[in-house]
Amino acid sequence: MLLDRMKFMATKTPSQPPAPHNKPVRGDDGGSVVLERRTQKTKPPQMYQVLMLNDDYTPMEFVVVVIQEFFNKDRETATQIMLKIHLDGKAVCGVYSRDVAATKVDQVREAAKEAGHPLQCVSEPIE
Ligand code: TYC
Numbered sequence: 001m002l003l004d005r006m007k008f009m010a011t012k013t014p015s016q017p018p019a020p021h022n023k024p025v026r027g028d029d030g031g032s033v034v035l036e037r038r039t040q041k042t043k044p045p046q047m048y049q050v051l052m053l054n055d056d057y058t059p060m061e062f063v064v065v066v067i068q069e070f071f072n073k074d075r076e077t078a079t080q081i082m083l084k085i086h087l088d089g090k091a092v093c094g095v096y097s098r099d100v101a102a103t104k105v106d107q108v109r110e111a112a113k114e115a116g117h118p119l120q121c122v123s124e125p126i127e
Pocket of ligand 1 (some may be wrong): 082
């Protein structure tokens with residue numbers, strides 16, 4: 001009866017789990033066994049922190065606006081980061097993939113150059 005079959009289908013135990021990842025492969029070299037690695041090991045990408053450096057000439061307000069603009073921080077957070085740079089000599093403005101970090105550095109350098117300020121920005125790999 002159809003209903004019985006449907007019940008059977010609905011309660012059927014799951015099929016076999018997938019085959020193991022390390023599957024022995026027998027070659028024609030006299031019976032030796034080679035373990036072929038099948039597991040995929042994808043490492044997370046290297047991340048980069050973008051640091052802004054202190055100097056004696058760039059106005060504080062300019063630094064705050066740059067941090068807001070290019071690092072997507074609200075004014076409060078941007079001000080705190082700027083003050084940390086001012087007091088400690090440098091601070092992290094954000095952490096990004098390599099390409100994005102390089103773009104941030106370029107954008108800050110370009111804005112500083114345009115405005116005639118010596119503001120420095122660098123990126124470095126973390127961990
Ligand atoms: N030290 C600067 C001043 O007193 C302000 C400043 C802060 C400059 C952060 C650069 O990355 C910087 N005007």
